[in-house]
Amino acid sequence: MSRFNYSEEELKLNKVIKMNQSESLKMKSDEEMKEIRKIADDRISSSIELLRLLGKGEDVENLSAQIQSRAGKRKFDNKPQVQSWDKLVAEAEEYCPDIVTLEDILTEEEIRASEDELDEIYRQFSKKTGIINKTDLSFLAVATALQVTKSLVFPYIAKKFEYGQGFDSSKRMAHNDNSIEKAHREANDKFRDEHLEKHGTGRWMNILYQTVPYDITKGSADLGINMGGKYHRMYTLGHDPMLGWLFGTANILTDCITFNTFQTNRISRIDPITGGKKMVITAENVSLGKMFKESIDFVKADYLNLPAAIFAQAQHLKSDEYTKVGLPLPILPIINEKFASRLYSEQYDYLCGKRDFKIVASSAFVSMFIDTIIGLVHGMFRKEGEDRDLYEVRTRKILLISNAMASTSTIIKSTFTNDIKNLDIGTLINTLLRLFLDIRFMAKIKREYIEREISTREQKVLDEVDSLYEEWT
Structure with missing residues (x-):
């Protein structure tokens, strides 16, 4: 074998x-x-x-x-x-x-000789792409110093922007604040006035002004569903800042409520006994397939139903965003309900997450900017006639090593201080990107170099063979 x-x-x-x-x-x-x-x-x-x-x-x-x-x-x-x-x-x-x-x-000796030849090509590649000269080592030192300094300074700068902190509820509005209700009503009236004259009345009018179904909590206890009281927004997908655009819009079209477990129930707006207004979650379960099919049917029935539902979804998320409870972090309640609940109850909501995302993205951008400057300046030191791809490998090695050292430093600091806020996630993201992109690039260049070397050596042998047929000596 x-x-x-x-x-x-x-x-x-x-x-x-x-x-x-x-x-x-x-x-x-x-x-x-x-x-x-x-x-x-x-x-x-x-x-x-x-x-x-x-x-x-x-x-x-x-x-x-x-x-x-x-x-x-x-x-x-x-x-x-x-x-x-x-x-x-x-x-x-x-x-x-x-x-x-x-x-x-081949004989065992010939195979061993071939392997030795391949090892020699490996050594040649390592020598040509190794960071061993003074110029490359100087760039490595500068790049590492910049990246490590940036990752160590990050916590102090981020703290100024309240990185990782929850919001102050005293600075937020009540969910039924008059200014919120007024802005919501005026936006609905404007949408209605823009379409009423050309389209006429229809179900889309109800969609605009009625309470969204995923805001209803009455009846959940009778069904054994825990909606978390005032934190009910975390348990309904209609309030999810990302998934809400799909599930919330479908809920509005079909008068259903979809929970973070993807269970969907029909809601009722009429008291079956008195005929009066009574918004309650019913025991009727609706499959997701049925809900989306009904949504498509309503859209086909009146082209304005979908725009009205999307508008109602947008206005509801906007009105909840700056309230004392805010909106939950997107998707997290589906993945880890317990962790999402703890963050939400500690007043860490969607706006806090969006703020921290901007801080992390800015940190990653600074790391990438440093890499870009180092890469461009290092490229200016390439000697004439020097292989561009092999030189690029050396450049990427410098950047990869400097980022790895910066990531190590921020991990060590957050571990010793036992404070996750000291972890420069932007540097980690940039390092991971470098690992994924640079290693693939270096592997590609290495493979091409080896194939080129082998082809060159094979071509010499083929030229000698061809001379036996092509030339008379």
């Missing part, structure tokens, strides 16, 4: 090589051909000697010199025709029906 792995094409190639090897060895060991070559050589030598005895030695020397001067310039009149690859493979399949491995073609 071979210690190497082969692709399908490589197995075909092995068979062709084995067939040619066998044919070459057969020709080399053919005694009849050996005798013919010996007789031909003897006759040529005898003829030259005879010519010398006849006084034609000078002519022989001149002819030999003439032939020597034309070496490499004379062509065969009849060139051997190379078969197509498919035909060669077909012959090889017939010649070697079993699987052929490198061990069947």
Whole structure:
């Protein structure tokens, strides 16, 4: 069993090589051909000697010199025709029906020599891309100093922008604040006035002015559903700042409420006994497929239903965003309800997350900016004639190492201080991007370099073989 792995094409190639090897060895060991070559050589030598005895030695020397001067310039009149690859493979399949491995073609010494040659190419690549000269080491020192300093200063700057802190509820408005209700009503009136004259009344009017279904909590306790009281926004997907645009809009169209468990229930707005207004969550479960199908039906029934539902969703999220409870962090209640609940109850909401995201994004941008400057300046030191790709590998190594050291420093600081706010997530993100992109780039360049070196060495051998067919020496 071979210690190497082969692709399908490589197995075909092995068979062709084995067939040619066998044919070459057969020709080399053919005694009849050996005798013919010996007789031909003897006759040529005898003829030259005879010519010398006849006084034609000078002519022989001149002819030999003439032939020597034309070496490499004379062509065969009849060139051997190379078969197509498919035909060669077909012959090889017939010649070697079993699987052929490198061990069947090369001796152990030859395999070891090939591996040694490959190791030598690896060493050449490492030498050409290694950070060993003074210039590269200087750039590495500067890049590391900048990135580490930035990651260590980050917590102090971020603190000025209240990074990682919850909001002060005293600075927020009540959910039924008059200014919020007034702005909401005026926005609805404006949407209505823009479409009423051209379109006329319809269900879209109800969608604009009625309470959104995912704001209803009455009836949840009877169904054994915990909606968290005043924190009910965390348990309903309609209040999710991201998923709400899909589920909230569908809920508004179909009068349903979808919880963070994806359970969906129909809501009722009419008391079945008195016929009066009574908003309650019913026991009727609605599958997501049915809810979205009903949504499509309502959209088809009146083209204005969807814009009205999206508008109502946007206005509701906007009105809740700056209230004392705010909006929950997007998606997190689905992934980890317990953790999301703790953050939400500690008044860390969507606006806090958006603020911190901007801080982290700014940190990542600064790291990338430093990398860009270092990369551009380092590129200016490339010598004329120096391979651009190999030099680029050295540049990326400098940036990768400096970012890794900066990430290590911020992780160590946050660990020793036991404060997650000291962790420069922007630096970590930039380092991860470098790991993903730079390692792929370096692996690509390394593969191309090895293939180019192997091809160059193979081409020398092929040129020698071709000369046997193409040139008369």
